Amino acid sequence: MQLGKSSRRVNGKLVKRYQSVWYEKGREYRETFDTRELAQDKLDKVKTLLSQGQSAASLRERGKETFGVVAAKWLESRHDLKPRTRAEYANLLSDKTRARRNGDGESTADLSISATFDHRPVNEITRADIADWVGKLSAAGKSASTVRHHYFVVRQVLSECVADGRLTVNPADYVKLPNERSAAGGTPGVVDDPDMFLTAAQVAALVDATPWPCSVLVHLAAWSGLRAAELAGLQVGDVELPEPVINPNARTKPGMLHVQRTVITVDGALVYDSPKTKGSRRRVPLMGATTELLRDYLAVHPRCDEPDAPLFCSVTLKPSKPTGRRATDADGKRITPTAVDALAALSADEAAERLILDWSQAIRHQTFYKAVFRPAVARANRLGGVSPESAVSSLVLPPALKFHALRHTYASLCVAAGIPPLQLSRFMGHAKVTTTLAIYTHLFDDDHAETMAALEAMSRPIEAPNVTQLRRRG
Structure with a gap:
């Protein structure tokens, strides 16, 4: 094993070349490099391979696999x-x-x-x-x-x-990758796009524009913060409803959601899976309005007596014209922009009549998103008196609203309600509170309203009393 050197003239200039020379099983191998460092590096790698009982030749052979x-x-x-x-x-x-x-x-x-x-x-x-x-x-x-x-x-x-010995180094190392940038072009991973946060009024408008029973799912997404896969994984037994309060002066206990599983697609079939992280297994409290909505929903749920039944059923679209065949999940996936506009032109009740409900299956999010959610966003804007020619600022909802924005909306509503970061982190199912603070850092920005009000009070001059003390006589 040795390092060789050669030179030759190229266009009148003397160019030096360096060779790595080694022997394997009585056969000589040579590789030529432009610099001494590269040639020496090759020899070092060959030496390492030989010390491990391998050879550069066998490495090349194994590395030919595609x-x-x-x-x-x-x-x-x-x-x-x-x-x-x-x-x-x-x-x-x-x-x-x-x-x-x-x-x-x-x-x-x-x-x-x-x-x-x-x-x-x-x-x-x-x-x-x-x-x-x-x-x-x-x-x-x-x-x-x-x-x-x-x-x-x-x-x-x-x-x-x-x-496995096919390569000595990983060529994917040291590759520069793009960062997730916020809407403001700032810190990676921070959610600060205004379109990701809805007001309570906007949530109500979206729920009203969504056909039943999907309207219940949309309401729950915005007021519980569950991920789409977690919502699909809910079963009837995961809903904990408090007993009706007899004492009108007593505080109403909140309902609870037990997040224990998700739904994923494997080879085209829906299967239950464990939650994303250990912290994702959680109990999420519900406000009174959401609790009562779920109570009413379960009262008409066809499988309300079966704890293992999907809470939200599979939905597909009926063909606009009879075809003589049974609709499948695939029918719900072929939703073109024109079809979205056509569905948005219907009322929420008319859209509900177009849905085929299969209570034996959990909801397939992709189908729901295309066949129900996207038209509901457009329908909410139409019902809000918005025409395509209207200014974007007048839209009831962001036209490209994503379903995951409802989770971000829940976080913003909780922060506005004064819920502490640690408690919110548990509600959201984050593994660490630092994750919550990192994603929603701008939501926790202190506006210093109280401290500035106190400081402003100090800036006001103290008024003199309107009683003048008399001088003592004598």
Whole structure:
């Protein structure tokens, strides 16, 4: 094992080259580099491999395996993953025949993990390749969190290659990733987009525009802060309703929600899964109006006597015209912008008549979001007297309102009500109170109203008494 040096003239200039020379099983191997440091680094790696009973030649042979093959083996070996995480990884690694389009209307399917890396030997993937791919994902309009999720899966697969001796280093290391930036362009992870927070009046308008029984779900989302998967995972037995109060002067006990499970999609089927974190298993108190709404809802729930029955049932859309076949979940997914406008033109009662309710199945959030929630947002704005030509500031609801904004709305309403951060953190199911403070830091900004009022009182001159003391005579 030795370091060699050679030189030659290129365009009249003397160019030095350095060679790493080593022997494996009686055969000589050489690699040429532009600098002494790179050549020495190669020799050091070869020496490390030989000390581990491996060889550079065998490493090259194992490294010829393609990323797609290695990724499939890696996912199959991950017995530690929760079903939800496994399904997410499988989805990210799968072929994308259909993908969202970028701002220019072009498909981004060619930027998927599969299309980018599956056909390539893992030892040919470089850090520059991964950095270039990350940049293209960002340029295509993918959110920072989406880019990071894709990247971390690729990095885990390549880490497995290092552990298995296919690679000596992980080419995904030291790749710069985009950060989640707030609407103001400030601290990553902070939610400060005004469209993420609704007022109580806006929540009421959205609930009124949502067909039953989904209106109950929307109300509960805004006034309990549960995540979409947690709402779908609720069962009848998870609702704790207090006994009616006999004493009219006694304080009414709040109802409670027991958050114990979520619903996820695995291979197209809905399955129950454990909550996101340990702190996500919780009891969430409910205000009186929400408690009574759930009491009325359960009174007409077809399976109210079955604790294990889904609290919110599956919903799909009836075809606008009879087709002679039974509607399925797939019917609820094919909702075009034109269809959303058509549904928004209906009243909430008319929209309810278009729904097929299956009380044997839990609600599928994707179907609900497209077939019910998006039209309800547009319907609320229509009922508020808003026309497409109206100014955006006059809208009852943000036109691109996301369902997750109802969770953020709950946080803002709790802060406005004076609920302490630690208590709010438990209600939200955050693992740590620092998570709550980090996400909603601006909501906890002290306006110093009380202290400034006290200081202002000190600034006022003290009025002199209107009684004049007489001088003592004598």
